[in-house]
Amino acid sequence: MRRIYDFKCPKDGHLFEKFVDSDVHSLPCKLCNKVATRIVSFAGPVLDPISGDFPSATRRWSLNRQEKIKAERKAADSHGLA
């Protein structure tokens, strides 16, 4: 199953997201080309929208993430990888 995963590079803590198959556990870093390993990503907003102090920030973060995922999917489709 394909979804967005977060990858962490050993150099300078580079972090990036990629839309890949669930069995992909490492990728070359986008920035330095070292092998970045997949990390467990957040399933949802870090802040609780009900009890949190920053409901609007949480919502904006959530919307931004959805847009990002959509864009990443589109990019994958256009490269014939989906």
Ligand SMILES: [Zn+2]
């Ligand atoms: Zn890197």
